[in-house]
Amino acid sequence: MAGAKGLGRGLDVLLKGMAVDRDHPEVTVLKLEDIVPNPRQPRLEFDPQALKDLASSIKEQGVLQPILVRPLKGAAHGYELVAGERRLRASKLAELTEIPAIVREVSEEQSLALALIENLQRENLNALEEAKGLDQLLNAFGLSQEALAQRVGKSRSAVANSLRLLQLPQAIQDSLFQDGISAGHARALLSITDPAVQEALWSRIVERGLSVRETEDMAAHWKQHGVLPDVLPGPVEPKPRGAARKRPALPEELAGIQGRLQEKFKPKVKISGDQGRGKITFSYASPQELQALLDEWGLADG
Known part of the structure; x- marks a missing residue:
């Protein structure tokens, strides 16, 4: 196979x-x-x-x-x-x-x-789906976070940070699942220990289109002063929802090529650019995936 x-x-x-x-x-x-x-x-x-x-x-x-x-x-x-x-x-x-x-x-x-x-390992899950899946696996097998990290080929800190997303209020989890905010936004919100303040800052992210860096700055201000700042240094221009994460759509022909590559190779394959100039990126999540790629390309040792 x-x-x-x-x-x-x-x-x-x-x-x-x-x-x-x-x-x-x-x-x-x-x-x-x-x-x-x-x-x-x-x-x-x-x-x-x-x-x-x-x-x-x-x-x-x-x-x-x-x-x-x-x-x-x-x-x-x-x-x-x-x-x-x-x-x-x-x-x-x-x-x-x-x-x-x-x-x-x-x-x-x-x-x-x-x-x-x-x-x-195919990197097909969004951040919240990954967190819920890891939590299911953790409970199903009674593993420690360190053991789970070894099983899925991730660092212990990556597993711990993923599982922490499930500590967010449900409304924020729903927003993360629906791509209303990014995983970076969610991690910044986790640095706030007051659920009411978390939701207040989340509302600002959605309404003002705050970047992850701006969200982190507001969270840091809260940790230092106990209140969210009214504004960040310099004006924060309203942005379309999700604009910071939106990438140009891949041309239809390249999207088809990307789909065929993703079917043929186990690791995630991404194409960026256009027909004239671009980049094909192969991602792997374990030594076994890297070896599988080398085998597929005829570059295995020996």
């Missing part, structure tokens, strides 16, 4: 040696109608345009990496998706009737681990 190594050694540790990333696993073809979604899927939203791009790629090249499913209890021909939600959705958009799959007997906890780590 090309790219399976990208799931990382952490999966094998979590799943106690279950063979999910053999070099030549048994692949079967299943009917799409026989597969139901994973109720533990940590990703709550999927970019419609990205799914369309992936569907176009699948129409041209097929599904390059099998999905992972487990048999449904009490069903003769039913399966529950474990990992591969984007491929499953895009295959339906591409009007396929069948999809390559690997069938494995896994527990509900193992299913959660597979779905979460696949998304974490």
Whole structure:
């Protein structure tokens, strides 16, 4: 299964040696109608345009990496998706009737681990989805934050900072989930210990379009003086909501190329620029993902 190594050694540790990333696993073809979604899927939203791009790629090249499913209890021909939600959705958009799959007997906890780590290491989750997924995994396996960090290929501080987002008031969490504020804004708000002040500063972020730096300055002022400043040094011009994070839209042709690259390679692939000049960036979240890239490019040692 090309790219399976990208799931990382952490999966094998979590799943106690279950063979999910053999070099030549048994692949079967299943009917799409026989597969139901994973109720533990940590990703709550999927970019419609990205799914369309992936569907176009699948129409041209097929599904390059099998999905992972487990048999449904009490069903003769039913399966529950474990990992591969984007491929499953895009295959339906591409009007396929069948999809390559690997069938494995896994527990509900193992299913959660597979779905979460696949998304974490592909960097497909937004900040709040990642925090909730890590919290689920932490509780499901009774891990310490340090052990969890090792399993998902992140630093302990990154895991701790992610989990802290769940301490924010619900309204602020909802705003983060809906991209009303960024993770940087949310971390700045976490430096304030008074929930009422957190919400007051959050309102200013939304209404004035404060940058992360401006938010940090206001939070620092509160910590030093006990009150939020009326204004920051210099005028704060109102900005469109989310303007600080908005990037120019990728041209349609490059968006299609990016979608095909993301399907072929396990790590996240990003393209910036235009047809005349730009940059392709490959991201990896573990030594195993880096090795998988080198193998794919024929650059492995030996």
